[in-house]
Amino acid sequence: MFDLFAGVAVIASLLVIAQRNPIYSVLLLIASFGALSGLYVLLDAPFVAVIQIIVYAGAIMVLFLFVVMLLNAPHEMTEEDIEHPLAIVRSGATRLGGLLALALVVELVWALTRHGGESGVFGNAAVSSVAAIGRLLFTEYAFPFEVTSLLILVAMVSAVILARREGGPDAAPAGLAEPDLSRAPAGTEGDR
Amino acid sequence: MPTLNDYLVLSAVLFAIGTAGVFVRKNLITILLSIEIMLNAVNLTFVAFGRALGAADGQIIVFFVMTVAAAEAAVGLAIVIALYRHRESLNPDSFTVLKW
Numbered sequence: 383m384f385d386l387f388a389g390v391a392v393i394a395s396l397l398v399i400a401q402r403n404p405i406y407s408v409l410l411l412i413a414s415f416g417a418l419s420g421l422y423v424l425l426d427a428p429f430v431a432v433i434q435i436i437v438y439a440g441a442i443m444v445l446f447l448f449v450v451m452l453l454n455a456p457h458e459m460t461e462e463d464i465e466h467p468l469a470i471v472r473s474g475a476t477r478l479g480g481l482l483a484l485a486l487v488v489e490l491v492w493a494l495t496r497h498g499g500e501s502g503v504f505g506n507a508a509v510s511s512v513a514a515i516g517r518l519l520f521t522e523y524a525f526p527f528e529v530t531s532l533l534i535l536v537a538m539v540s541a542v543i544l545a546r547r548e549g550g551p552d553a554a555p556a557g558l559a560e561p562d563l564s565r566a567p568a569g570t571e572g573d574r
Numbered sequence: 575m576p577t578l579n580d581y582l583v584l585s586a587v588l589f590a591i592g593t594a595g596v597f598v599r600k601n602l603i604t605i606l607l608s609i610e611i612m613l614n615a616v617n618l619t620f621v622a623f624g625r626a627l628g629a630a631d632g633q634i635i636v637f638f639v640m641t642v643a644a645a646e647a648a649v650g651l652a653i654v655i656a657l658y659r660h661r662e663s664l665n666p667d668s669f670t671v672l673k674w
């Protein structure tokens with residue numbers, strides 16, 4: 383079961399990188415997240431498995447899909463891509479990036495398998511009922527939990543400000559950072 | 575029966591795939607997707623270690639990581655939309671100046 387989920391996760395993630403069309407990338411990443419959710423179930427973490435599906439596959443990926451369709455961007459297709467579909471044989475920085483990633487995976491796998499099987503099988507203690515997580519979240523981790531809500535509020539406001547069309551009637555500055563954000567685009571609006 | 579090491583190796587492979595995506599791809603949306611892959615690899619590590627140590631704290635950290643990932647996706651995609659409006663391009667090579 384582990385092999386199945388791990389294989390699906392790795393292959394889907396590789397295809398995310400290999401795809402030219404961003405829509406296929408997003409859909410494949412949802413498949414990868416589904417496999418990861420199965421792995422969480424195998425790890426006795428049903429809460430994480432469920433929020434992986436609901437929050438990641440359900441909310442974040444739909445946001446990505448929405449943006450991809452909103453932008454309606456053409457596929458990235460440079461001459462270099464057509465000549466060399468494999469990243470390693472391309473020129474310059476791209477080849478360096480591919481080699482770096484390859485070195486990273488070799489190094490990590492080597493470091494993890496060097497000991498050879500002495501770190502072992504999981505014990506039987508399954509502590510992670512949803513009730514236990516909730517109790518911990520609202521007692522010991524209550525302050526980080528509240529900070530999280532503030533973080534989401536800030537992210538929401540900034541997303542609205544950043545993605546707003548400039549020069550509208552509601553372009554009144556309301557903070558310290560905001561005049562810079564709204565002035566620079568306004569200049570290009572006039573240049574156009 | 576998979577051991578802790580199996581999960582860690584899988585997590586390392588996923589993280590490297592995400593890194594390769596950030597380095598190799600020339601599309602801002604695919605780069606953001608690669609960052610999501612990396613965050614998920616780290617999440618898998620947290621859950622696996624939490625299971626191995628018999629504590630629920632790993633899953634709580636995963637909860638916080640997911641929150642940060644959601645905020646990052648929202649802000650990042652808003653920036654991508656703003657950039658695309660100016661340059662009609664998603665190639666990071668066309669955004670080489672901070673001001674224009």
